[in-house]
Amino acid sequence: MKIGVIADDFTGATDxxxxxxxxxxxxxxxxxxxxxxxxxxxxxxxxxLKSRSNPVADAxxxxxxxxxxxxxxxxxxxxxxxxxxxxxxTDGNIGPVADALMDALGTDITVICPALPVxxxxxxxxxxxxxxxxxxxxxxxxxxxxxxxxxxxIRLMEGQAQGRCGLVDAATVDRGPQAVRDRIAALRAxxxxxxxxxxxxxxxxxxxxxxxADMALVTGGSGLGYGIARxxxxxxxxxxxxxxxxxxxxxxxxSGSCSVMTNRQVAAYGALAPVLQVDVDRCLTEAEAxxxxxxxWVLAQPQDPAPMITAxxxxxxxxxxxxxxxxxxxxxxxxxxAAATRxxxxxxxxxxxxAGGETSGAVTQALxxxxxxxxxxxxxxxxxxxxxxxxxxxxxxxxxxGTETFFADAQKVTT
Numbered sequence: 001m002k003i004g005v006i007a008d009d010f011t012g013a014t015d016x017x018x019x020x021x022x023x024x025x026x027x028x029x030x031x032x033x034x035x036x037x038x039x040x041x042x043x044x045x046x047x048x049l050k051s052r053s054n055p056v057a058d059a060x061x062x063x064x065x066x067x068x069x070x071x072x073x074x075x076x077x078x079x080x081x082x083x084x085x086x087x088x089x090t091d092g093n094i095g096p097v098a099d100a101l102m103d104a105l106g107t108d109i110t111v112i113c114p115a116l117p118v119x120x121x122x123x124x125x126x127x128x129x130x131x132x133x134x135x136x137x138x139x140x141x142x143x144x145x146x147x148x149x150x151x152x153x154i155r156l157m158e159g160q161a162q163g164r165c166g167l168v169d170a171a172t173v174d175r176g177p178q179a180v181r182d183r184i185a186a187l188r189a190x191x192x193x194x195x196x197x198x199x200x201x202x203x204x205x206x207x208x209x210x211x212x213a214d215m216a217l218v219t220g221g222s223g224l225g226y227g228i229a230r231x232x233x234x235x236x237x238x239x240x241x242x243x244x245x246x247x248x249x250x251x252x253x254x255s256g257s258c259s260v261m262t263n264r265q266v267a268a269y270g271a272l273a274p275v276l277q278v279d280v281d282r283c284l285t286e287a288e289a290x291x292x293x294x295x296x297w298v299l300a301q302p303q304d305p306a307p308m309i310t311a312x313x314x315x316x317x318x319x320x321x322x323x324x325x326x327x328x329x330x331x332x333x334x335x336x337x338a339a340a341t342r343x344x345x346x347x348x349x350x351x352x353x354x355a356g357g358e359t360s361g362a363v364t365q366a367l368x369x370x371x372x373x374x375x376x377x378x379x380x381x382x383x384x385x386x387x388x389x390x391x392x393x394x395x396x397x398x399x400x401x402g403t404e405t406f407f408a409d410a411q412k413v414t415t
Contacts, residue, residue: 002076051063052093084116111218145358154167173207256310257312265404272305280325294340295341298340353407367392
């Protein structure tokens with residue numbers, strides 16, 4: 001096993017799994033820390049955790065358990081995967097998990113690189129951009145769980161992790177892999193614990209991947225994973241994707257993300273298919289029973305295109321919900337979605353198209369899936385995946401990924 005990825009949510013896990021495949025590595029995605037006796041034959045294994053917004057201690061414990069499983073199988077490099085918008089609070093969980101992994105591996109420096117230029121995430125002079133906007137000015141500013149109001153990755157890491165953080169700037173990256181390695185070595189000599197990597201193009205990612213392919217631990221979004229996969233595989237071709245190709249059969253769209261793009265995607269899809277807006281108050285008072293009713297509604301609708309149930313809300317409505325119910329609203333919606341998912345699977349739904357990291361985690365866990373085979377890409381960072389132990393296919397989309405027509409596009413992909 002060349003690379004072992006510890007991902008902090010389910011959409012991020014499928015994101016990097018698909019990108020590692022595109023980079024030339026055979027890849028298997030596991031749901032949660034696998035059983036001690038589990039055997040996987042792949043160049044890369046992605047372990048999907050639901051630790052992005054967990055209490056810090058839980059996120060650290062889950063990540064260390066994943067690390068132990070990977071190390072027991074001789075994994076060559078550990079990759080801590082987080083969102084390309086660096087979703088975290090001022091206390092973590094990205095920094096504390098990175099600290100714990102570094103201590104466990106006995107390494108004294110690692111890199112920070114959430115860049116994914118193909119989806120508009122770039123890092124320049126240590127600042128994270130979403131398109132042309134600084135992170136702090138993007139729609140992530142009002143995220144209901146991890147509002148991002150600082151764009152400096154150096155400040156973010158030094159605020160939530162132990163030790164100091166330095167920069168490998170774009171001018172250095174332009175000079176090639178050896179210049180990057182020399183700069184990281186210089187930062188280590190200065191006592192820096194973390195090195196933020198600038199990246200504004202796919203060419204930068206390939207340079208960075210070659211530069212850090214031998215590090216014991218790297219951290220980042222999926223973009224750096226592509227660069228490392230290209231370096232490790234020698235630029236080989238991607239594996240065959242037949243095992244992960246979406247199954248035929250009835251589908252449902254479940255949207256929990258409140259990102260700017262998902263709002264646009266939900267609005268576009270509403271012109272094509274039946275859409276039911278979730279009642280947050282009912283989720284709070286009767287999540288299980290209400291989830292069953294949501295499933296009954298879906299199963300009663302025509303299937304071309306698939307019906308949608310959605311809790312996606314615009315910023316004004318989101319602020320109203322948060323002001324009334326606080327963080328309890330998100331948890332209640334996920335419970336209702338989980339209940340609906342179980343009933344939908346029992347009712348014969350075989351394809352689940354899901355928007356939002358927390359929602360994807362709730363759906364995947366409700367289906368009790370142990371792992372995925374990786375299928376074809378619907379959009380950059382969003383592949384179809386197929387359960388290894390049940391006849392189910394899923395498309396798990398991070399909030400801001402995909403174009404406005406994503407939900408309809410997903411249903412057109414067959415191989």
